[in-house]
Amino acid sequence: MTSTLRVVIADDDPDIRGLVAIAVRKAGFDLVGQAADGPSAWSAVSEAHPDLVVLDVSMPGMTGLEVATLIRADESFAGTRIALLSAGVGESAIQAGVDAGADHYLTKPFSPRDLATQLQEIMA
Amino acid sequence: MTLIERAWNLLRVDDPSPTLKHTPTTLAFIAAIIVTISVPGVQVTSLSAVYAAIWAVALSTGLGFLFTWVPNLRHLAIIVPCIDLLAIGALRTGTGGVSSLFASLIILPVVWIASQKGRQYIVIAAAGTSVALMMPFILGVSHFTEPADWLRGIISPIIFAIAAAIINEMSRQSRLQVSKVRALAEERDVMLKGAVDYTERLRENEQRLRDADQLTRSVLDAVTEQSVIGSDVTGLIDVWNPGAERMFGLGPLETQGKRYVHEFHLADELNERSKELNYPPGETVLNPGFSALVESARLGVPEVRQWTYLRDDGSSLTVEIAVTRRTDQNGKTGGYLFVATDVTQALEVSRLKDEFVGLISHELRTPLSSILGYLELMRDDEESPLSYEQVQYLGVAERNAHRLLRLVGDLLFTAQVGSSSFSLVASDIDVAPIVRASLESAKPVADAAGVSLSADMCEEAMLIHGDAVRLGQAVDNLISNAIKFTPRGGSVAVIVGELDGKAEITVTDTGMGIPEDELDKLFARFFRASTATRAAVPGVGLGLTITKAIIVAHEGELDVASIVGVGTSFIVRLPLAGAKASSTAS
Numbered sequence: 078m079t080s081t082l083r084v085v086i087a088d089d090d091p092d093i094r095g096l097v098a099i100a101v102r103k104a105g106f107d108l109v110g111q112a113a114d115g116p117s118a119w120s121a122v123s124e125a126h127p128d129l130v131v132l133d134v135s136m137p138g139m140t141g142l143e144v145a146t147l148i149r150a151d152e153s154f155a156g157t158r159i160a161l162l163s164a165g166v167g168e169s170a171i172q173a174g175v176d177a178g179a180d181h182y183l184t185k186p187f188s189p190r191d192l193a194t195q196l197q198e199i200m201a
Numbered sequence: 202m203t204l205i206e207r208a209w210n211l212l213r214v215d216d217p218s219p220t221l222k223h224t225p226t227t228l229a230f231i232a233a234i235i236v237t238i239s240v241p242g243v244q245v246t247s248l249s250a251v252y253a254a255i256w257a258v259a260l261s262t263g264l265g266f267l268f269t270w271v272p273n274l275r276h277l278a279i280i281v282p283c284i285d286l287l288a289i290g291a292l293r294t295g296t297g298g299v300s301s302l303f304a305s306l307i308i309l310p311v312v313w314i315a316s317q318k319g320r321q322y323i324v325i326a327a328a329g330t331s332v333a334l335m336m337p338f339i340l341g342v343s344h345f346t347e348p349a350d351w352l353r354g355i356i357s358p359i360i361f362a363i364a365a366a367i368i369n370e371m372s373r374q375s376r377l378q379v380s381k382v383r384a385l386a387e388e389r390d391v392m393l394k395g396a397v398d399y400t401e402r403l404r405e406n407e408q409r410l411r412d413a414d415q416l417t418r419s420v421l422d423a424v425t426e427q428s429v430i431g432s433d434v435t436g437l438i439d440v441w442n443p444g445a446e447r448m449f450g451l452g453p454l455e456t457q458g459k460r461y462v463h464e465f466h467l468a469d470e471l472n473e474r475s476k477e478l479n480y481p482p483g484e485t486v487l488n489p490g491f492s493a494l495v496e497s498a499r500l501g502v503p504e505v506r507q508w509t510y511l512r513d514d515g516s517s518l519t520v521e522i523a524v525t526r527r528t529d530q531n532g533k534t535g536g537y538l539f540v541a542t543d544v545t546q547a548l549e550v551s552r553l554k555d556e557f558v559g560l561i562s563h564e565l566r567t568p569l570s571s572i573l574g575y576l577e578l579m580r581d582d583e584e585s586p587l588s589y590e591q592v593q594y595l596g597v598a599e600r601n602a603h604r605l606l607r608l609v610g611d612l613l614f615t616a617q618v619g620s621s622s623f624s625l626v627a628s629d630i631d632v633a634p635i636v637r638a639s640l641e642s643a644k645p646v647a648d649a650a651g652v653s654l655s656a657d658m659c660e661e662a663m664l665i666h667g668d669a670v671r672l673g674q675a676v677d678n679l680i681s682n683a684i685k686f687t688p689r690g691g692s693v694a695v696i697v698g699e700l701d702g703k704a705e706i707t708v709t710d711t712g713m714g715i716p717e718d719e720l721d722k723l724f725a726r727f728f729r730a731s732t733a734t735r736a737a738v739p740g741v742g743l744g745l746t747i748t749k750a751i752i753v754a755h756e757g758e759l760d761v762a763s764i765v766g767v768g769t770s771f772i773v774r775l776p777l778a779g780a781k782a783s784s785t786a787s
Binding site for chain 1: 563566567568569570571573574575577578581606
């Protein structure tokens with residue numbers, strides 16, 4: 078049933094966004110929305126009500142953490158899983174992600190192959 | 202003794218010289234001679250006796266001078282009055298015998314003799330008097346005609362002897378008193394000298410205190426970048442240096458003896474600290490929060506802590522305050538000193554540094570993510586596979602991208618170490634598996650470099666409390682360094698054992714070695730040994746900095762020993778979990 082899982086991705090870097098999109102497709106998920114900034118990400122999530130949101134932490138408009146907080150504040154997204162993607166590797170950065178309501182914290186750089194596997198594990 | 206001193210001795214009244222004692226006799230004798238010559242009624246019965254008397258007095262006067270001038274002969278001075286008695290006896294003989302006018306002159310030498318120390322001088326005075334009185338009879342100028350003449354020869358000496366005894370006694374008393382007075386005078390002199398010395402010492406101490414005070418003031422005045430505030434035990438300010446003046450815009454006249462330390466603190470911060478310390482004793486309504494501020498110092502432990510200072514205009518600044526106790530001479534707490542450094546700028550620098558680190562992290566790692574990701578996609582593209590040559594080129598690109606990524610990671614970690622913002626995810630871990638993993642990952646590199654890699658591992662588990670990932674990074678660094686700096690055909694040996702409650706990891710290579718004078722700089726950022734740069738071994742000089750930081754964060758030690766051309770040993774010592782727990786407990 079994994080083919081029906083719907084995913085929204087958000088990253089201000091189009092190249093990274095492209096890589097994540099490939100990883101999502103490799104994982105066998107349905108990419109239902111892409112965003113290049115925080116507000117667009119929130120709109121895409123609000124429209125698509127996806128099963129998984131992959132958010133970059135540093136985005137213009139709203140950070141990934143802020144978008145995650147908004148999602149967690151809305152009960153209609155109770156079933157939505159959030160994975161944060163960041164270049165920050167410190168313990169404090171991870172803790173900030175957890176505090177914002179993220180379920181997983183993925184770090185850059187990443188291998189598209191490994192990311193696909195990780196996303197499958199997250200949604201397993 | 203100088204001439205002046207001798208002349209002075211001649212005239213001293215408190216200890217009269219023979220000359221001075223003799224002077225009355227001499228003068229009286231001269232007067233007697235003048236009277237004899239000038240007064241018509243005075244008869245000269247024997248001119249030769251008068252001449253003898255004059256010569257005798259001249260002799261005694263001369264001897265008086267001699268004994269005065271030569272102190273060593275002073276004990277013979279008693280001869281002088283004795284000769285005087287003979288001279289007076291002769292004068293009396295020459296001027297009428299028993300009826301002579303000058304019998305009374307006898308009293309002068311008698312006084313001298315009798316005033317000498319010792320009872321024997323009473324006898325000498327009596328005998329001398331007797332001889333002087335009886336001389337007219339002895340010399341045949343007068344004759345015993347009546348029994349009274351005999352009596353005169355006995356009674357008069359007795360009277361003179363009594364007078365001599367009285368004088369002798371009075372002299373003794375006088376000498377005793379003089380002696381006492383002298384002792385008192387000496388005592389007074391000693392006390393006076395002591396008082397003068399004490400005054401001098403007091404003056405010196407006062408000067409020293411003044412100098413010390415001046416030095417303290419100079420030091421306080423010289424500290425312009427820190428505020429130094431002193432208070433009594435209640436927090437009332439009594440020291441306010443120019444640094445404090447600069448920090449708060451208030452002078453000492455406005456604060457010393459008028460304001461309390463707590464008035465310049467954020468009340469909420471003080472309350473919070475009071476609560477943390479469970480409201481330490483000594484606080485009053487006058488100084489809320491002050492006891493919390495000085496609690497550690499009060500217990501004798503100087504404390505450095507970050508606080509917020511409030512200026513009178515409402516603005517604030519973050520400061521780091523070192524609080525220390527002031528003690529009086531009995532060791533009792535007399536007040537406190539607050540030395541504050543404005544850390545606002547330092548905090549801003551730290552924030553900017555963190556921002557920079559974040560920026561580096563994001564801006565360098567993100568493009569690297571793209572590069573590595575797309576390279577992987579190219580390699581994995583099953584629809585249009587790459588040629589062997591293209592795969593080789595891709596491998597070079599990937600290898601260098603990974604190298605760049607490692608460098609970014611190292612820079613990021615070094616920055617975190619510098620700002621003390623890196624932390625350990627610690628748990629009880631076994632050292633051997635970590636080292637084994639590092640050895641396994643290093644094996645292909647060692648094989649490629651033609652370096653043999655050997656290990657001698659302790660069989661028993663050695664648990665330490667630490668971060669397995671970070672420790673793995675440290676061991677990786679040491680082993681990869683050893684391989685990198687060892688020429689083909691060399692060897693790298695890793696030994697893991699336990700020594701003195703510590704896990705010990707030793708990585709020894711047979712590489713190029715490090716000059717001795719460079720060993721102490723080896724762990725500095727970006728430092729590269731001259732042997733490494735000469736041999737063009739790639740690297741930026743961060744690996745050992747990171748390794749050392751990781752080991753230190755584990756409360757461990759990292760030592761190095763090296764001989765150029767022979768090899769290098771790095772020794773890591775990490776406290777065992779059990780040993781650490783027991784040492785903490787003890």
